[in-house]
Amino acid sequence: MARDEASSSNSTSADPSRTSRSRDKRRLTATTGLAALSLDAMASVAYGPEAIVLVLAAAGGNALGLTLPVSAAIVVLLAVLVLSYRQLIAAFPDGGGAYAVAKAHLGRRASLVAAASLVIDYVLNVAVSVTAGTAALTSAFPAAGRYTVWIALSVLALITAVNLRGIVSSARAFVTPTVVFVVSIASVIVVGLVNGGSHSVPQVDSQTVGTIGILLVLKAFSSGCAALTGVEAIANATPQFRENRIRRAQRAEVALGVLLGAMMLGIAALVERLHIQPQAGVTVLSQLTEGVFGRGAMYYVVQVATIVLLALAANTSFGGLPQLMKVVASDDHLPHRLTRRTRNGVYRNGVLILAGASALLIVVSGGDVNALVPLFAICVFIGFTLAQVGLVRHWSVTRSHGWRRRAALNGFGAVLTAVAAVVLTVMKAGEGSLWVVLVLAILVAAMELLARSYRRTRELDIRTAADTSHPGEHPRHSFAGQGLAVVPVSSPLCCATNDALHAARAFGREVVALHVVIDGDSVREGDTAREGDTAQEGDTGAAIAREHDDFASEWRRYHPLDRLVEVRAPDEDSVVDVLADHIATLASNDDVLVIIPDSASDTRAKLLSSGRADDLERALKRTTHALVTRTRTNVDARRSTSIANVRR
């Protein structure tokens, strides 16, 4: 998985020398790396254990006694994953995640599956983190519960806006929230387990386990796997660590595993101790905190820390997905548009796609985090599996010291995560996991097709460039400065018309000003039939006809040197079509440049404009070979100029 640190990928770096100078300072130690890159994994604690409790509670109160054993199984999987990723850090110190590993060792198709999984995973991370943050908020302030979807969408809009502007943030900014969150959760667990009351853990009814046991455990396990999302972040960002980066990153990875495991087990133990039952509108974490500290200041500290951490976790996707899409687009598997950045270093298209897809998920799920969590882990585990299978290939190719042991560990991890991925998909089939698989398949197919399109276009480009390379062979080649410049003009004449005529004189062999005369009679006729219900419509036609008699004389007065051609149209609605037809005729014999007079230079002018220039440009591009351009006359500015001229 290529999830990396938001700070580095999203920062503005227009000046490379400055970047390289400050780079060393910004690189990570094991501690800051842990804080900055473990956000995502830590935040999973807010929804992972809850997912387990929800499944078990549905099977009856006694089944809740399985919370600790199921959590323990997940922590075992976590341990294998952490050890496996320790090896990935050593093997791929340049980072890059599942996509890079699969591309290097498993072929194009596997790398596309990895890329598509990552895309889905990033989108779900945003949706899950934002809705989980909203759930934490509405747990603390139940009055806000009615507006869940709106709150979630507002938070998403805020994060999107920040990322569209381009954020300059350092890893250090993430240290405080992470530390506050971990300390908060730790104190809940410790105080809870020490003082939590005299309730004994209820005995599990063995018969219940006997009948629905295995399925129930698998289902709870599948749900809890959501807590493992984010474990890969440190390995993917290895290049961001300071010198001796492999050691530092490995240490951070292990520390992440220990912290996450301890929190998982602690929360599970506390759930059983406090006999937590899922409750609509209140998160399990909120219930635990309230049970331990009551609704005092400490409760709000924990909730706020959770909300902040979840918002930051959502933010990491905004750093990672656009960056990943850029890399995949460079390989022709996504539209090249995604490789472009704005001037302040933002992959705008990627950010907008991520925001749109997450918003869709939030709306469709009704802002319910528990509807989204079951979908989350599937793609994460596909990524885990591909990365580890790739590693097994890596070791068997390099055959470095101890490669058998390493390959065995990664192979074992791959089997575990593959089995988990299958279990997740099967167990969650009723909750939408098949949709995830379907979307994954469509994404992979689309990526394949796109690459084929690019290849084909490139071959065509090369061939056609060679074909028409010699001037003179072009079928419509004309001599220098021999094109025709056409200016559509309308009444009243204004400074935009003057600008367009000026440009036409500069670029055309000949200037043709084109004016549409509306057939006055049919206007009156047609308009009455259509718009007879408005009293004043009757005069309009006559007014237009009168206007036309004036136009030719106005033209002779102001532009005596430029040729005016008048064409007839039956009514106002067909003006654009008549112009386009006439210009198409001209363009079939000549090189034609159409210069549309336009004063829509700013937002206000665009609001006021009739939009006819837009329609004409569209029609010309659709139906003619002519080159089309528009003046951008700023009437307000021209006014001050012209007044200044008069004064001089």
Add this chain to the structure above:
Amino acid sequence: MARDEASSSNSTSADPSRTSRSRDKRRLTATTGLAALSLDAMASVAYGPEAIVLVLAAAGGNALGLTLPVSAAIVVLLAVLVLSYRQLIAAFPDGGGAYAVAKAHLGRRASLVAAASLVIDYVLNVAVSVTAGTAALTSAFPAAGRYTVWIALSVLALITAVNLRGIVSSARAFVTPTVVFVVSIASVIVVGLVNGGSHSVPQVDSQTVGTIGILLVLKAFSSGCAALTGVEAIANATPQFRENRIRRAQRAEVALGVLLGAMMLGIAALVERLHIQPQAGVTVLSQLTEGVFGRGAMYYVVQVATIVLLALAANTSFGGLPQLMKVVASDDHLPHRLTRRTRNGVYRNGVLILAGASALLIVVSGGDVNALVPLFAICVFIGFTLAQVGLVRHWSVTRSHGWRRRAALNGFGAVLTAVAAVVLTVMKAGEGSLWVVLVLAILVAAMELLARSYRRTRELDIRTAADTSHPGEHPRHSFAGQGLAVVPVSSPLCCATNDALHAARAFGREVVALHVVIDGDSVREGDTAREGDTAQEGDTGAAIAREHDDFASEWRRYHPLDRLVEVRAPDEDSVVDVLADHIATLASNDDVLVIIPDSASDTRAKLLSSGRADDLERALKRTTHALVTRTRTNVDARRSTSIANVRR
């Protein structure tokens, strides 16, 4: 009010002669006119009585005995309105509604209030009709109740799509649904009142009426006024009737009043007879029908007839609002964009604005018709009042035979509707009526401001056109064919580049091909710092640098005659800015035409393109005075041409 028949305003009429020939056939008789234009008013029966019942039921079961008296009061108001509008038909046989009447007799400000009320009224008509239709649907099929908002939005999307395509429909299409609906409701009422059981109407507890009586009655009356929306439609569409149109329209208006009044009273009587209590998820009309006929075939006939009629009622707004906005825009009070039609006669911008605003209302109200109905009648009554006050002025100016009597009737009507408008606003203050008044005020202010902007722009246009009218006086005027044509080129050269160079030769005194060289070193540096987590990034910089050494020689080989200028950029992200800067320098001394090579000729090509041409065009328009145009090279088509050339 200018609400007119959807058929005439929205039909395609590109060929005026055909329109005028078929016009006579399409004109309305009293009967078809009644059917086609009373849709809206008839449809009100589906939500008006329900609004009364809701208010009364909230005051306790006994208060429901007030349903019939309140309905009777509304029918009295209806009678006055119908008589008043009979006179309006005679006075304004050209139709035009409150806007035209107010404009003719009450001045600009009053006409703007009328126009703004109409705009709001049209939007609310769509939202109310669509949600009421959805309520009828979910009453019949309760399983669909969870998806209310989605159903309403889908229906809205369907109506919008139909109207965007441009519908060709005749008044006759509306006859059948209207007749089926009226007959259905009539049979429910008749069968219900005859067979409805032996329940006697419960006696109203006089004490209840005594304490909360007056307020309650006013509140119920206000709610029920929603049933009067649409009464103005016939008077507005008078020109669409056949010869002797005043008589025919008057007859249709009176018939509408009689039918609507009878249905109102019948439903009210039936509500009391059957002891209907409002029920969540089921409309009152559905309860009545079920009470009379059971859930048999007849029940579904009535529900389907209601749904169809409501959908058609929503559709009338799509005929009316864009048409009204066009008229108001022609008076400079709305953006001129709204005056333009597509080739098949659709006011697309108006249709989209209406759809967007209605969708917003549907989403915000959660698809609940009873949340929207209280807002509906306010603007309708403002329109009623303005139209009638205008008529009083009309009579006092014309002083035709019996003008005093007529003025008195309209004056009485105006007082009644004005009082009703005030009562509506005050009574519904808690349910959002103040929002309606606020939006109304904002709309009126915006219309005023817009007209001022247009006036100012027009004055400027005239002055500046005169100022720069003589060629040679223009500060940057150059001689014929003396402009510079600039073509930004990139590697690999392709047929779009050839097309652009060809055009540049045709329109420029001189051709400058502009190529950006990326500083290889800083690319490698910058990219590693930013994208260090992708393994393959290291080579990119070197690859780009190599590409550049090749470019100049490639250029010399293919385009030996055209001048190539190379400019340097620090990295990929700044290519667009560097080009724009260089062109800005050229454009400050010369007339410059920038021709951007572009092969994005269709949707597929747009998807594949990198978007750099878009960015460059935007940047050039923002920062330079140059004219900007793009080639539209169709690579696929060129390929077949070039292959054909080779074969020849």
